[in-house]
Amino acid sequence: MNPKTGRSTIRQVASAAGVSTQTVSRVINGRPDVSADTRRRVQTVIDELDFRPSALARSLISQRSYTLGVVTSGLRHTGPSRTLSGITESASEAGYALLLEELPRFDMDDPTSIFHALLARHVDGVIWAVPEVGNNRSWSARLPEGLQLPIVYLTMEPRQNISVVSINNYMGGRLAMAHLIEQGYRYIGHITGPLDWWEARQRMAAWKDAIQEAGMDACAECWAEGNWSSASGAAAAKKLFDRFPKIDSIFVGNDQMALGVLSATPDIGSKAAERLGIVGFDNIPESAYFRPALTTVQQDQFNVGKVAVEEITRMIDSSWQGQEPTEPKSIMLSPSLIVRSSSRRLQNGEGEISK
Amino acid sequence: MNPKTGRSTIRQVASAAGVSTQTVSRVINGRPDVSADTRRRVQTVIDELDFRPSALARSLISQRSYTLGVVTSGLRHTGPSRTLSGITESASEAGYALLLEELPRFDMDDPTSIFHALLARHVDGVIWAVPEVGNNRSWSARLPEGLQLPIVYLTMEPRQNISVVSINNYMGGRLAMAHLIEQGYRYIGHITGPLDWWEARQRMAAWKDAIQEAGMDACAECWAEGNWSSASGAAAAKKLFDRFPKIDSIFVGNDQMALGVLSATPDIGSKAAERLGIVGFDNIPESAYFRPALTTVQQDQFNVGKVAVEEITRMIDSSWQGQEPTEPKSIMLSPSLIVRSSSRRLQNGEGEISK
DNA sequence: GTGAAAGCGCTAACAT
DNA sequence: ATGTTAGCGCTTTCAC
Numbered sequence: 001m002n003p004k005t006g007r008s009t010i011r012q013v014a015s016a017a018g019v020s021t022q023t024v025s026r027v028i029n030g031r032p033d034v035s036a037d038t039r040r041r042v043q044t045v046i047d048e049l050d051f052r053p054s055a056l057a058r059s060l061i062s063q064r065s066y067t068l069g070v071v072t073s074g075l076r077h078t079g080p081s082r083t084l085s086g087i088t089e090s091a092s093e094a095g096y097a098l099l100l101e102e103l104p105r106f107d108m109d110d111p112t113s114i115f116h117a118l119l120a121r122h123v124d125g126v127i128w129a130v131p132e133v134g135n136n137r138s139w140s141a142r143l144p145e146g147l148q149l150p151i152v153y154l155t156m157e158p159r160q161n162i163s164v165v166s167i168n169n170y171m172g173g174r175l176a177m178a179h180l181i182e183q184g185y186r187y188i189g190h191i192t193g194p195l196d197w198w199e200a201r202q203r204m205a206a207w208k209d210a211i212q213e214a215g216m217d218a219c220a221e222c223w224a225e226g227n228w229s230s231a232s233g234a235a236a237a238k239k240l241f242d243r244f245p246k247i248d249s250i251f252v253g254n255d256q257m258a259l260g261v262l263s264a265t266p267d268i269g270s271k272a273a274e275r276l277g278i279v280g281f282d283n284i285p286e287s288a289y290f291r292p293a294l295t296t297v298q299q300d301q302f303n304v305g306k307v308a309v310e311e312i313t314r315m316i317d318s319s320w321q322g323q324e325p326t327e328p329k330s331i332m333l334s335p336s337l338i339v340r341s342s343s344r345r346l347q348n349g350e351g352e353i354s355k
Numbered sequence: 356m357n358p359k360t361g362r363s364t365i366r367q368v369a370s371a372a373g374v375s376t377q378t379v380s381r382v383i384n385g386r387p388d389v390s391a392d393t394r395r396r397v398q399t400v401i402d403e404l405d406f407r408p409s410a411l412a413r414s415l416i417s418q419r420s421y422t423l424g425v426v427t428s429g430l431r432h433t434g435p436s437r438t439l440s441g442i443t444e445s446a447s448e449a450g451y452a453l454l455l456e457e458l459p460r461f462d463m464d465d466p467t468s469i470f471h472a473l474l475a476r477h478v479d480g481v482i483w484a485v486p487e488v489g490n491n492r493s494w495s496a497r498l499p500e501g502l503q504l505p506i507v508y509l510t511m512e513p514r515q516n517i518s519v520v521s522i523n524n525y526m527g528g529r530l531a532m533a534h535l536i537e538q539g540y541r542y543i544g545h546i547t548g549p550l551d552w553w554e555a556r557q558r559m560a561a562w563k564d565a566i567q568e569a570g571m572d573a574c575a576e577c578w579a580e581g582n583w584s585s586a587s588g589a590a591a592a593k594k595l596f597d598r599f600p601k602i603d604s605i606f607v608g609n610d611q612m613a614l615g616v617l618s619a620t621p622d623i624g625s626k627a628a629e630r631l632g633i634v635g636f637d638n639i640p641e642s643a644y645f646r647p648a649l650t651t652v653q654q655d656q657f658n659v660g661k662v663a664v665e666e667i668t669r670m671i672d673s674s675w676q677g678q679e680p681t682e683p684k685s686i687m688l689s690p691s692l693i694v695r696s697s698s699r700r701l702q703n704g705e706g707e708i709s710k
Numbered sequence: 711g712t713g714a715a716a717g718c719g720c721t722a723a724c725a726t
Numbered sequence: 727a728t729g730t731t732a733g734c735g736c737t738t739t740c741a742c
Contacts (some may be wrong), residue, residue: 005418006503007474009719020729025721035727050499055475056415057719061734063360065411067476070455075443076657081436088430088457097476100425100455102443119362120410121422121452144405148361230644256641263644286611286641289585289618302431364735375713380737388711412735416718 001049008049017045028053055097059122064320068096068312069118069126071111073103077228078284079301083129083154086305094313099123106133107196115149125150125312129305132156132198150315152308157198158330163315165308165331169199172297172335173206176251176279179295179337181214183345185249185277188216190223191236191261193253200253203281207251222247226257233260241268249277249343255287255296262290262342278342293340300333307331356404363404372400383408410452414477419675423451423667424473424481426466428458432583433639434656438484438509441660449668454478461488462551470504480505480667484660487511487553505670507663512553513685518670520663520686524554527652527690528561531606531634534650534692536569538700540604540632543571545578546591546616548608555608558636562606577602581612588615596623604632604698610642613649617697633697648695655688662686 001008010028014021019042026034027042034042045051059065070087074080084100091098099121101114108130118126128151130136137156152163180188190207193200204223211219222244226232233252237260240247252258258280265273280287283298311331318326356363365383369376374397381389382397389397400406414420423446429435439455446453454476456469463485473481483506485491492511507518535543545562548555559578566574577599581587588607592615595602607613613635620628635642638653666686673681 001501002418005477006499006501007719010721011719021720022722022730023728026728029721033727038727052471052475054415054477054719056411056420056477057734058721059734060409060411060415060719060736061721063734075436075440076433078431078433078436081430081439084436085430085457088455089459092456097472098455100443100453101447102440104444116407117452120407122360122409122411144361146356146361230641234644259641259644263646263648266646284641286585286614286639289589289614291618291621291646293618362735365737366735376736377713377738378711381712384737390711393711409735412718413737414718415720415735416737418718 007054008051010051010053013042013045013049013051016049017042063122065122065124066096067099067121067123068309069099069101069121069123071101071103071114071118071126071128071130073106073108073130075102079131079282080129082301083305083308086302087127087129087309088305090306090309094309096124096309096313103130106130107136109134109136109139111139119149123149124316125152127152127154127308127312129154129308133194134196148319150312150319152312152315154304154308155199158332161328163311163328163330165304165311166333167299167301167304168332168334169202169299170206171332172281172299173203173251174210175335175337176281176295176297177207177210179339180249180251180277180279180343181210183249183277183343185345186216187219187222187244187246187248188277189219189240189244189247189250191233191240191250191252191257192223192225193257194227195225203251203253219244219247226253226260228254228256230256230260230263233257234264235260237261237264238268241270241273245270245272248272248275249279252278252280255280255282255284255294258287258294258296258342259290262292262294277345280342283338288340290342292342295340295343296338297335298338299335303333307333362409363406365406365408368397368400368404368406371404372397418477420477420479421451422454422476422478423664424454424456424476424478426456426458426469426473426481426483426485428461428485430457434486434637435484437656438660438663441657442482442484442664443660444657445661445664449664451479451664451668458485461485462491464489464491464494466494470502474504478504479671480507482507482509482663482667484509484663488549489551503674505667505674507667507670509659509663510554513687516683518666518683518685520659520666521688522654522656522659523687523689524557524654525561526687527636527654528558528606529565530690530692531636531650531652532562532565534694535604535606535632535634535698536565538604538632538698540700541571542574542577542599542601542603543632544574544595544599544602544605546588546595546605546607546612547578547580548612549582550580558606558608574599574602581608581615583609583611585611585615585618588612589619590615592616592619593623596625596628600625600627603627603630604634607633607635610635610637610639610649610651613642613651613697614645617645617647617649632700635697638693643695645697647697650695650698651693652690653693654690658688662688
């Protein structure tokens with residue numbers, strides 16, 4: 001036992017068992033070429049000394065750490081933390097440890113220091129779990145050629161030559177719009193997230209395209225920008241009602257802003273506001289208990305994390321087998337629509353329908 | 356450059372600069388005993404080769420990794436993820452990397468495998484950021500003596516000989532109750548979180564003590580157990596109204612269950628239900644936009660994470676300086692009350708008051 | 711001010 | 727089936 005670290009070494013085990021360190025190494029790695037007798041003897045000493053091999057020393061010599069770098073941002077939001085949770089679950093199953101970095105801001109355009117920190121600790125791969133905001137991805141195209149590091153990017157516009165896992169936000173927006181139109185709404189507004197966010201732009205594009213395809217030109221300008229917060233949703237709703245009194249429904253960029261809209265409608269005081277059709281995005285746990293219960297687009301962010309780990313481990317394994325790096329590929333996961341009362345012209349109960 | 360890892364070594368730098376590895380080591384560690392000239396020459400080569408020292412090799416020899424183990428659970432909930440966010444921010448400032456583990460369940464009574472994984476990677480300390488549930492802390496008293504590992508526990512009942520950082524949940528409950536009583540409510544019920552949670556029991560104890568001290572014996576049995584979810588809050592509210600029609604207010608164990616109560620009151624259909632006073636716990640961002648806006652107890656979980664990092668780094672530093680381990684201490688952080696409309700007998704507007 | 715030798719804890723490659 | 731030698735990338739002596 002090293003008195004400073006409380007750790008025993010392979011050498012202590014070896015000498016206590018009367019064998020070489022190499023034999024101990026063979027035992028702890030489950031190699032076949034050890035006699036049953038020796039193995040038993042060594043294992044006994046290992047248990048007695050509570051010896052556990054240093055992953056550090058192993059990483060150093062094998063040049064493989066079984067550690068993944070995870071870069072996230074905005075953990076206080078449900079999206080990033082659910083994704084992180086998916087990552088921890090899958091990584092643990094796959095036998096990888098996780099080195100976590102959280103960016104203080106979403107829009108960091110120079111990731112050099114982050115990569116240095118991760119590379120210094122020999123991570124086998126990196127999951128860049130920061131949503132695309134502004135041009136916080138421009139650097140991905142000009143990473144050094146020599147960088148032999150598998151990277152999977154999350155929640156961004158697919159690009160050439162990199163691996164991406166995202167939820168199809170455009171599709172989510174189309175689901176929301178198709179539902180509102182089917183319900184008979186004819187003057188559909190939109191409250192966007194901050195438009196430097198890729199996800200917000202995708203949802204808005206879906207709204208715009210659906211409006212156009214349905215020939216609802218009258219509402220083409222009927223939108224306002226929010227910042228994901230309930231306060232901004234309430235403010236945007238008031239602005240929309242001011243400028244477009246005929247509005248009969250709103251596709252809102254996320255559930256928090258939709259809650260802001262719900263809280264603002266009584267103050268607006270018009271009948272239209274009372275009957276307003278609303279669809280949100282995210283399906284946060286609270287949204288089923290809003291009054292009225294919120295129709296929303298569900299995205300499985302936990303699964304984004306799981307898929308990201310599958311991808312990165314695949315990339316690591318294949319590069320480790322000396323193969324050419326695998327073709328980078330983009331994976332788009334599909335959201336689904338959860339119908340509740342906030343979007344029903346016929347207010348028939350509170351049941352939920354998922355499509 | 357090692358073609359496999361894309362990494363250059365100290366030896367390559369040394370030979371390119373025509374010095375020994377020792378001199379390079381002195382330069383990268385900012386030691387004074389290098390001539391200005393040599394230092395400049397070595398630094399140039401370092402930049403050219405984009406050399407960055409391996410933290411792994413350094414950790415191995417110095418027996419110090421500047422890495423913290425963080426064990427969390429339930430990241431999809433706002434509490435744990437906000438705490439984690441506080442940890443990432445402080446750790447980054449303090450120059451520590453973070454090795455993250457998420458337990459699949461809150462009630463894990465044998466942490467051995469987790470500690471093994473962290474110790475194998477030579478973490479300098481561990482932050483156990485899992486709330487106390489059931490007897491998932493009983494092991495803390497019987498950790499091996501020889502374990503020279505600083506540990507800070509979060510969100511648990513203070514105990515002898517260990518370091519704890521928690522929010523004072525009892526105090527939070529008393530704040531909520533004092534406010535309701537001051538507002539003139541006289542029949543105050545309680546919806547608890549799951550009672551195997553320490554936090555839930557603390558909040559309940561505060562309710563019980565306040566009831567007793569105020570001489571409100573009539574409501575002493577007027578409580579029901581929930582499971583933190585909105586659904587359980589709604590169910591508990593109906594049960595309470597059934598059994599105690601005179602109830603005029605409820606202290607609810609968290610904001611999500613309080614939302615469930617709000618969603619259920621219209622269905623109950625009594626006048627008492629309409630005027631029900633409600634106080635929640637947590638101050639989730641949505642609660643200001645509930646209808647009515649929710650009075651609640653705010654707890655700064657982000658700060659719990661920050662304080663935990665301060666504590667663990669202090670413990671690490673002092674053990675590193677060869678001193679006796681510092682006295683374990685318990686830190687209790689104070690919550691505060693956010694008053695909104697859900698608890699005002701006089702419904703005078705929506706302003707917020709924090710005390 | 712600089713370098714040589716030894717070693718952190720482990721494993722790969724080659725013995726025997 | 728087991729041991730020996732060398733070395734992963736760095737730092738700590740202790741020379742000079």
